[in-house]
Amino acid sequence: MDRRVAALALVLLAASAAYLLWGIGGNWRFVLGLRAGKLAGMLVVGASIGVATILFQTVSQNRILTPAIMGFDALYVLLQTALVAALGVTGFAMLPVGTKFAAEVAVMALAAMALFGLLLGRGAQDVARMILTGVILGILFRSLAGFLARVMDPNAFAIVQAESFASFSRIDGALLPWAAGAAALAVLAAFRLSSRLDVMALGRPVAVSLGLRYEAMTFATLALVAVLVSVSTALVGPVTFFGLIVSGLAHSLIASARHALLLPAAALIGGAILVIGQLVFERVLGLQSALSVVVEFVGGLFFLWLLLKGRIR
Incomplete structure (x- = not known):
C-alpha cells in the first residue's frame, strides 16, 4: 500500500x-451503538461522494465539476416537496423509511441513467452536452419544487425545509446495511476499473487509440456515479460542494494521476473530514447540525479559489 x-x-x-x-x-x-451507527453512515457518505467526484471529474475532464451539477440535489428536493404536498405532514411522517429510501435511490439513479443513455447514445465525446442538460434539468426541478412550496401549508413547508438540507446526525441505522452494501459494490467496481480510468483520463482520442471502448467505459463510470450520489443523497440529503473539497485534497496529497491511489485516497479523506468535523461539532462545540453548513461554506470558498487561481481543467 502507498505510504x-x-x-x-x-x-x-x-x-x-x-x-x-x-x-x-x-x-x-447504548452510547457506543448509537455512535457506531452515525460513524458508519458518515463513512458511507464520505467514501461515496469522494469516489463519485473523482469518477465524474475523470469523465468530464474537469476538476472543478462535481456530480451535483447534474441536478441530483434538485431532484431530491423536488421528491421531498412532492411527497409532502401529496401526502401531507402526517402521511409523509408515516412513510416506511426503507421504502422511501429505496424509492428515492431508484428514482434518482434511473433518472440519471436515462439522461446518460439518451445523451451519450450518439457518442460519449459530447459530455459537455450532457452536463449542460443536467444543469437545465436541475433548474427545472428547483423551479417545480419552489412552485409546490409556495402553495403548501406553512407547517408542511417547514418539513420540506428540514428535509432539503443535509444532516449527518440523523442517519437512520436501519438504512445503513442497504446503503453500505450498494455503496461498497459501486466503490469496488470503481477500484477494479482503475487502470481503464487512467487511460480515460488521457482524453478520448488517446484512449481510443490505445484500444479503450470509450463510450461503454463512459457510461459504466457515470452509472457508478449515479449509484453513489443517489445513495449518499437519499441517506443524509443533498451536499453540493463536499466532493469538490475531497477531490481537491486527494489530488494535492497524492500528487498522482493514478486512480488506484486517487480513489482510495478520496474515500479515506471524505470519511475523515466528516468524522473529524462531526467530532468537533458534537463533542467540542456541543452542536448537532452545523457541519453540513460549514462544509458547504468552505466548499464554496474553495470553488471560488479554484476559479481565481485559474485551475479549471
Whole structure:
C-alpha cells in the first residue's frame, strides 16, 4: 500500500476511535451503538461522494465539476416537496423509511441513467452536452419544487425545509446495511476499473487509440456515479460542494494521476473530514447540525479559489 494512502487510513482510524470513545460513560453499550451507527453512515457518505467526484471529474475532464451539477440535489428536493404536498405532514411522517429510501435511490439513479443513455447514445465525446442538460434539468426541478412550496401549508413547508438540507446526525441505522452494501459494490467496481480510468483520463482520442471502448467505459463510470450520489443523497440529503473539497485534497496529497491511489485516497479523506468535523461539532462545540453548513461554506470558498487561481481543467 502507498505510504500516503496508509497515512490517510491511520488518520481515519484515529478519528473514528476518538468519535466512538470520546466522553463515553454511563450506559456505554447504548452510547457506543448509537455512535457506531452515525460513524458508519458518515463513512458511507464520505467514501461515496469522494469516489463519485473523482469518477465524474475523470469523465468530464474537469476538476472543478462535481456530480451535483447534474441536478441530483434538485431532484431530491423536488421528491421531498412532492411527497409532502401529496401526502401531507402526517402521511409523509408515516412513510416506511426503507421504502422511501429505496424509492428515492431508484428514482434518482434511473433518472440519471436515462439522461446518460439518451445523451451519450450518439457518442460519449459530447459530455459537455450532457452536463449542460443536467444543469437545465436541475433548474427545472428547483423551479417545480419552489412552485409546490409556495402553495403548501406553512407547517408542511417547514418539513420540506428540514428535509432539503443535509444532516449527518440523523442517519437512520436501519438504512445503513442497504446503503453500505450498494455503496461498497459501486466503490469496488470503481477500484477494479482503475487502470481503464487512467487511460480515460488521457482524453478520448488517446484512449481510443490505445484500444479503450470509450463510450461503454463512459457510461459504466457515470452509472457508478449515479449509484453513489443517489445513495449518499437519499441517506443524509443533498451536499453540493463536499466532493469538490475531497477531490481537491486527494489530488494535492497524492500528487498522482493514478486512480488506484486517487480513489482510495478520496474515500479515506471524505470519511475523515466528516468524522473529524462531526467530532468537533458534537463533542467540542456541543452542536448537532452545523457541519453540513460549514462544509458547504468552505466548499464554496474553495470553488471560488479554484476559479481565481485559474485551475479549471
